[in-house]
Amino acid sequence: MTDFEVPDVEYSRYTNRQLAAIPLAVLAVALLIIAGWYVVTGVPVTPGIDFTGGTELQISASDSPDQIEQTFESQLPYEVDSVVESGDSYIVTIQATEQSEVNEIMNTAEEEGYTVQSAQTRSAAFSTDAQRQALIGVAVAFVGMSVLTFVLFRTFVPSIAIVVSAFSDIMIPVALMNVFGIPLSLGTVAALLMLIGYSVDSDILLNNSILRRRGDFYESTYRARRTGVTMTLTSIVAMVVMTIFSSPLVFGIPLLPDIGLILVFGLTADLMNTYLLNVSLLRYYKYEGVAG
DSSP states (O other), X not given: OOOOOOOOOOGGGSOHHHHHHHHHHHHHHXXXXXXXXXXXXXXXXXXXXXXXXXXXXXXXXSSOHHHHHHHHHHHOSXXXXXXXXXXTEEEEEESOOSHHHHHHHHHHHHHTTOEEEEEEEEOHHHHHHXXXXXXXXXXXXXXXXXXXXXXXXXXXXXXXXXXXXXHHHHHHHHHHHHHHTOOBOHHHHHHHHHHHHHXXXXXXXXXXXXXXXXXOHHHHHXXXXXXXXXXXXXXXXHHHHHHHHHSTTTTOOSXXXXXXXXXXXXXXXXXXIIIIIIHHHHHHHHHTSTTO
């Protein structure tokens, strides 16, 4: 097996402000995108059918996605959210939840020559409850991570470094979800929860190496970075492969491409936040803060 070499970075050449500038600027842009999206749409990220309710129709057709969307919108009074290619079929999401509406949609599809393979409907009441539970789950995970971090390190700066990094690792993918048109679903919420775990893992590895092990600050940083970067890059490559092979161009597995993209966004952000922002805060704590 080929040994992966992580290039050394001369942190001593840069001030703490210089190291923190890029990740904080990226976080600020992400927050501006989310705030702007909220002002325009009323929600920080576009919810999918899991949180809005609607009907998901899987059909086989010879038409293109645009033609399918135009056909349904011209024949029905309901809004078509999306038409996604999935292998040899298409998944059509329509804002309709009543059984009479679903029957009308299926009849229209058959009249237009489409073969209906399956139909799944989510009620608005169920979707609202799912949205509330998902938000509670993310909030509990983040708060629990923050509390555990402060219990482990019992000092403000190292603990807040992990919390800020994890917060940024979530906000950046959420902003990119708006940019790339990825709706919020139960699957993408699971991806965001996974990012909290990834972020805490890499940050605690760095903090432990610097604060609790012997060695010079820069030597400890390089030791942790060599392990952490290798782990994160391996995960990024795995997610890229999953995204490609689950895309409509290959196997057409619904939802997996969105999950893979979100994890790629978040893991890439984690590299930046951990080894720039977190390092700058830890160096400040070590030499200029309470520990100095």
